[in-house]
Amino acid sequence: MQLRYVYSELGQGLRRNLTMHLAVILTLVVSLTLVGIGLLFQQQATRAAEHFGNQLQITVYLCRLNDSNPVCPNPVTEAQKTEIEAVVEANPEVADYRFESGEVALEKAKELYGEELFSGDNPALTAEDMPQTIWITLEDPEQYEGISSAVQGLDGVSRVRDLREQVGPILATITKMRTYALGTAGLLVLAALLLVANTIRLAAFARRKEIGIMRLVGASTLYIALPFLLEALVTALVSVALAGGALAAFLRFAIGDLADNLRFVPWIGWDEFWVAFGAIAILGPVLTLLPTLVLTRKYLKV
Amino acid sequence: MIRFEKVTKTYPGHPHPALDNVTVDIEKGEFVFLVGSSGSGKSTFLRLVLREYRPTTGRVYVAGKEINRLAGWKVPRLRRDIGTVFQDFRLLPNKTVTENVAFALQVIGKSRKEIKDVVPETLELVGLGGKGDRMPDELSGGEQQRVAVARAFVNRPMILIADEPTGNLDPTTSVGIMKLLDRINRTGTTVVMATHDAGIVDQMRKRVIELENGHVSRDQAQGVYGHQN
Numbered sequence: 001m002q003l004r005y006v007y008s009e010l011g012q013g014l015r016r017n018l019t020m021h022l023a024v025i026l027t028l029v030v031s032l033t034l035v036g037i038g039l040l041f042q043q044q045a046t047r048a049a050e051h052f053g054n055q056l057q058i059t060v061y062l063c064r065l066n067d068s069n070p071v072c073p074n075p076v077t078e079a080q081k082t083e084i085e086a087v088v089e090a091n092p093e094v095a096d097y098r099f100e101s102g103e104v105a106l107e108k109a110k111e112l113y114g115e116e117l118f119s120g121d122n123p124a125l126t127a128e129d130m131p132q133t134i135w136i137t138l139e140d141p142e143q144y145e146g147i148s149s150a151v152q153g154l155d156g157v158s159r160v161r162d163l164r165e166q167v168g169p170i171l172a173t174i175t176k177m178r179t180y181a182l183g184t185a186g187l188l189v190l191a192a193l194l195l196v197a198n199t200i201r202l203a204a205f206a207r208r209k210e211i212g213i214m215r216l217v218g219a220s221t222l223y224i225a226l227p228f229l230l231e232a233l234v235t236a237l238v239s240v241a242l243a244g245g246a247l248a249a250f251l252r253f254a255i256g257d258l259a260d261n262l263r264f265v266p267w268i269g270w271d272e273f274w275v276a277f278g279a280i281a282i283l284g285p286v287l288t289l290l291p292t293l294v295l296t297r298k299y300l301k302v
Numbered sequence: 303m304i305r306f307e308k309v310t311k312t313y314p315g316h317p318h319p320a321l322d323n324v325t326v327d328i329e330k331g332e333f334v335f336l337v338g339s340s341g342s343g344k345s346t347f348l349r350l351v352l353r354e355y356r357p358t359t360g361r362v363y364v365a366g367k368e369i370n371r372l373a374g375w376k377v378p379r380l381r382r383d384i385g386t387v388f389q390d391f392r393l394l395p396n397k398t399v400t401e402n403v404a405f406a407l408q409v410i411g412k413s414r415k416e417i418k419d420v421v422p423e424t425l426e427l428v429g430l431g432g433k434g435d436r437m438p439d440e441l442s443g444g445e446q447q448r449v450a451v452a453r454a455f456v457n458r459p460m461i462l463i464a465d466e467p468t469g470n471l472d473p474t475t476s477v478g479i480m481k482l483l484d485r486i487n488r489t490g491t492t493v494v495m496a497t498h499d500a501g502i503v504d505q506m507r508k509r510v511i512e513l514e515n516g517h518v519s520r521d522q523a524q525g526v527y528g529h530q531n
Binding site: 220223 | 374375377378379380382385386392394405409410411453457
């Protein structure tokens, strides 16, 4: 296939409709960035939930060595653990539960405060200092009094933490921000789609003479549509690149600042960025190519 | 080459069919005038040949293909066998004469070498040798129509369709275009020309098909424009 015409048309088309293309790109950049931010918040919520447990969970802290709580003269024994487990098992409010060892708790602490605090000759904390815990997932988040009081008095239990008080607001905030970002992105995506549609209409009109001749002399539909598709692809790629930059800046500065100041929450990093970027790198071209495919079929009908 | 079998074409929203039970057979290498007043169905006839529309009922065969059944993606192939010339030339104003003719070959994927060989040859054939570098607006109407004919013929189609090709030209210039179409016809290309130009039809003495309100009212070998008494 001779593509010389296609390439010259691509360049011409991009120049001719420059303002429309800029409008498409700007709208796409903002909407893709917001989609990316929404996805980052989504992952942030997941990470926080993994760390703290989600709102359906309560945590039972078992007595540790040198526990400051007076009900814990000694660390919890295996026999006590078995007894506690039996109580938890039997309680109808409990949907599921799991033990978490001191080692796992230490790993979580390292994740938040950095490895260096816990290594060397005189670490601030060791696994022995960390309490063993039972993470209980409730059948119903409102029904927790029964299990809470049932476990509270048992030997070997230091205290019961209801995470909903502490984690609830954080998770709620993150979830809200995710919803706002994705909601706004949804509206902007709609605007971007309409702009793409309009751009194609204009471009098809500007090229109506060429298109008419191409149809008459028997150029294939793909050949006629190709300049439009390539234009769509170019705007998409530019938009994705710019949105990726904006997203990286957001992660580096906005989230980075938060992470420096609020260290008790595990914050997302570059791994999560690449997930979000991958999503918008797929979404961007889809958003421009899909309406182009549909509309070129309509406007360039053979 | 072109066969209409009991073809009726009704446009949506119009009570009367544009073509009504038309049966016509045009052989390979024929030269046919399609005459009739405006709205008699000439344009519909040509558009059916180009498969811009499908007939409502009946069958249309073009270049051995039944166009009713032709899949959409095969239509471009069909059109490569048909050249088309219009009253308003339809040249690209920002391209030279050579580029305008070459465009028709480029967009169907012909090689650069083939284009370089065929385009000057075709320009020579239509009498525009040496004017390849001109822009369309530097040419007279007759010359512009010659460019359009060159573009329609450059791919050596089996059929040439001309929709009022002399409609915008003065009589002298029109004769030149008719001579050109006649020459193309002599290469074996079937020519179908819709026209209102009585003088030309009378002079050429070719087959005349007259349409009236969508019916074939006359089909006459070596005919003239009006009814013969």
